[in-house]
Amino acid sequence: MSRIAKQPVVVPKGVEVRVEGQHVAVKGPKGALELEVHESVEVRLEEGAVRVAPRNGAWALAGTMRSLINNMVLGVSQGFEKKLELVGVGYRAQAQGRKLNLSLGFSHPVE
Template sequence: MSRVGKMPIAVPAGVDVTISAEQISVKGAQGTLVRAVNPQVVVKNDAGKLTFAPANESAEADALSGTMRALVNNMVNGVSKGFERKLTLVGVGFRAQAQGQKLNLQIGFSHPVVKDMPAGITVTCATPTEILIKGADRQVVGQIAAEVRAFRPPEPYKGKGIRYAEEKVVLKETKKK
């Protein structure tokens, strides 16, 4: 059996988990997340502990039990604590502004770049060069952060662009005469 799939998930106080035949719903302070349950995985709620087991002896069912456990663990953590990604703008004149559900970026183009945030995602800018993306769904938070970074990824010669806060950009040496 999958090593990840063997570990039970402890459901914290304030989080409500509902398991039906085709989907699992997790409700907490940060919102509600729903995911379809694969028929090859058996999910049980035993007094606040979620356990995952393969429905049959196939290798695919074994792998899916670990995958399902990781996805549900992310859902439980998301509705209780939430997830966030921090982006940094590096470059002269690069700045960001959060305006409600829109992120307005000025990143060296002749026009401002505006990114609409989906429901459940909040964006804040503590300083004009820092962007903080928060939400309950880990996949959506990471995807939005990747889409914002893709507007102007860090270039390898000066390091200008949008990067993750913990990202290290290795600069190339310029051509010598």
Template sequence: MSRVAKKPIALPKGVECQISADKVALKGPKGALSIARPTDVDVKVENGVIQLTAQGDSTAMAGTLRALLNNMVTGVSAGYERKLELVGVGYRAALAGKDLNLTLGFSHPVVFKAPEGITLAAPTQTEILISGADKQRVGETAAKIRAFRPPEPYKGKGVRYAGEKITLKEAKKA
């Protein structure tokens, strides 16, 4: 069996796990998440620990399910957060209710509606905080916002992840 799948997942205080025939549901202080359970992987909760065992030749699926469940446990207990930075003259972000208004150098403002389960915040005009319980949805939302104006390679202007290093190209010489 996969070495990843053999490692147990400890449930922190306040996190509940419910296992049914077709799904595994986790509930915690930051929200509730569920995932479809493959029929060839057994999931058991004993003494606040989730243990997985693969049946037959499904070791890869057991390892994948274990990694996804571990991310879900972290999400419902602590949550996930992604930070974006706006670099460029006149580039700014502002919240209008749950919508994010972005000024990115286009002739029109870009309005981004927050997906369900995602919280957007703009502590300053050049920072965007994306937080939520689902790791995949937080990352996907950050990628969608970054795609409006990815960093360009000559001046580095655009929307970038916090701490992202942009390798700048040298300009043409006459």
């Protein structure tokens, strides 16, 4: 039995969640995302929170779907950031627009 699936996903202010059958759409200040939920999982929108419940005892799948919906809500409200740390001698990184050029000791740069 999944403890994660039992917890509701709290929807913050500025984020809109729509549930239409097995389709979940999340829209916020940083973008919009959509997810097609597995048929073994039931999704309900209740008073500013999204609840996930399994059908036929599919608790693991319900926990996975709850985590995906939670990540969608976080992504459209706060966004995601990943920090890269280069450790070693001779490694260089340069940002050129939306590309990251890495000099890692090969005969050519890696984009």
